[in-house]
Amino acid sequence: MSEHVGRVLGTVDAMPLEFWVGLEDHQYLQLDDVVEVETPLPDGTEVRLYGVVDLVRARHEGATFDSDVFLVEKGVLPATVVQAAHVRVTRVEPEIFIPPRPGQAVRRAVGERREEALFFDGMQRRLPIGLSRDGEPVYANLDFLDGSRGAHVNISGISGVATKTSYATFLLYSLFRSGALEGEAANTHALVFNVKGEDLLFLDQPNARLGTRAREDYGRLGLPAEAFDSVQVLAPVRPGSRERLPATGSRQKGVTAFFWTIREVVTERLLRFLFAEAEDAASQLSFVVDRVEAKLAAAAKEAGGPADPWIELEGRRIETFDALVEVLTERDPVTEERSLAERWSFPAAPGTVAAFERRLHAAARHVGHLIRGESVGQREEHLLDWKRRQVSVVDIHSLHDRAKRFVVGAVLNRMFEEKESLGTSRPLVFVVLDELNKYAPREGSGPIKEVLLDISERGRSLGIVLIGAQQTASEVEKRIVANAALRVVGRLDSAEAERSEYGFLTAAGRGRAGILKPGTMIVQQPEIPTPLLVRFPFPAWATRKSEVATTVTEADVFKGFTEA
């Protein structure tokens, strides 16, 4: 048993769920330290209380005025510095909720005691989710991530400093490599949407900047310090590219271009994802979309086989999205006959149909190149198939917002329907999606929000786990945030931290959320009654082109020069 660091204070109420510890002169406690204290019952039973330090204070005792500090420093006024720490109780064993007796010795909880304090002892399958401030691993219970007892992760934090996607990828890495999933890991997939920047395009490349300290961190977490080993990068097809080249940024090699065929869009009824702005829900627009989708699906059956990318409408073969738009919206300028969309959606008001047509035109401009009816090549090569590799990164960062919504909606919709038809929760698939507020905003409804809500409410039983992230949880649909078993907070704006979405944070936690450094997160999980601060290691995979480790190092290149 370790030396005691202090004693339970009797000048402030000690309570079963929180108490203060006066610290011995030569000892200290810092925030997040895990402590234990035993307190006797009259019958001799020892009740052990575990807790986490969430406040620490120091003050002059014997000094009454603020100006006393100067006198004390001058050495004319005797005063003692006393330190005290506030402890939030995490666990009481046995469960007899009594306050610790003032004067009882408080010790750091180490080894098995620490595991007990943080409920790690009861976790059958545990997933390393980072290191505590004292460098010890912190675990999450996999039962709450794989759907057994809960699922989903929600991450909030300011862009740039909160490193939300880095943490999401770290969680994925831990899931695949820690052994927590055991034999299942090989069969488990992850679908990662890269919505901004290019940091997720190099997951399979080792990080050249990985230092010794980071390697040690991985070691302590029981993880190898390597890149992801089974990764495919999918990028949208380049506009107007007959050769179906991917529209890539700094990553050139090993990128697969993806698109949809007109037939797929029509038969899978994906048209609605072109009208995904939340504001559309209240209007009649969804009615028009619904009618047009139904008519198109019927038309698709009439000509061509399931493998043909095109469809026929009004006797015309439709091979581009622009052609589709034209057929749906054209009017004879002389007769001013009603357009096909107008006729199909009767009796919708002409204004609504006009809105539909306007948006369809806009969609054609931004999304049209992703939907083709010709030059499709080997279709299998350009399918957005997330089962090909363990991790699929879908790079949509360069697409227009409207196109991003279409891709996310179409992919998740297909995945959900597929999993739904299988009806089993295995194999597992983890979906990483940042900017959740765009896809599932708090206000209004829309087709993507419905898919995301379906995943968040039923994904648990279908084996779809959503790792969602956003700057501010207050702008995301409440049910999606509420359904997440693991809530993670990076650096938060201090006004945002006060909102009820972060009610799980302690008062001190709120304050700290405003100053968290990149690489540090506060994690709340169902079994542990207090949020824990974790630091996660520097990525072992490259997050930008400059970090990609090349076989020829700079030193090697210049070696010849110095010797010549």
Next chain:
Amino acid sequence: MPKSQPKILLDPWAAEYDRSIQIGAEADEADPAAVDIRVETSIWAAVRPTTSPAPRRIAFVDGVRRIEHRLLVEDGSGTVFGLLGSYGVGAALVAGEARVAHESVVRVAVTGNGLLLRPFPAPIGDGRAGVVFEPLAEPENTPAAPVEGLQKAMRAGEASLAERVGAEADVVFLDGPLTYVTAAQQGPVVGFVKKLLRTYLDPAASALLPGLAVGERTPLFLVDAPRRPRYSWYLRIGLGRAIQSPLTGIVRLEASSASGLDAARDLADLSARELPRFASEAARDPRAPQNLLPIGALEARLKHLLGDHAVIRRAIETQLQNEVEAVA
């Protein structure tokens, strides 16, 4: 309970009532003695000591006392006045930083008429804590006698602490006159008298006092008391406010004459150099500036160590109740 044991009862008066009685006006102060103001110099004028390195360790010794309960003791022949009281003595040590270095608390059961009670225990709570009042007898049997006894015990405690602390400090400032410091004491103990109850100087010599600047002292003068001859000097450690007496901020210090004039002069110079920086301000202490900062803090600390008055009073009452019930 054996028959010979005196019966202890609470005095109906609350312990606080004695506060109006002037206790502790040092008997010694009223002691008539010849005063020689020409022992240090023939010119009676303000002295400002030359600068000198600060001493490494300065100690301040003080005590506090409290009457827990007044008693009336029936000892068969009549009623004897008594009390249960607590006192604490301590020392603040200034060596770079100031800290409370010694502190102790004593509980006494003082009775007049030379009567000595047995130790009086007062258990608190589940008995893990508790206090025991050690017996102490005073010859007289007046309401004030037990308070005198308590005061004397505290003063003696201070004096003996000052003697012990003298071994580890360059100078010890003892709150109050040196009455209780034994003549054998040769250490650097200086009595610090903040209440100028009696003037030792004739009016002509006294005229020097209001004009002293901060850090200036009078020359040493010898108080040739038969029992306790000592050197004394007045010193201004701070300025009072306009609405206060011009003597505010003047203190009297004294050192035993046994160590000789040179030793006393060194102590006087040292006090004039060092003490002004320990003077308190009016906002902090109603007894400012005379009540020195370390002494104020030490007093607060010692008062705190005496424990909660109500808790101790209740423990005493419970104990007496138990004794009464045991007899009945």
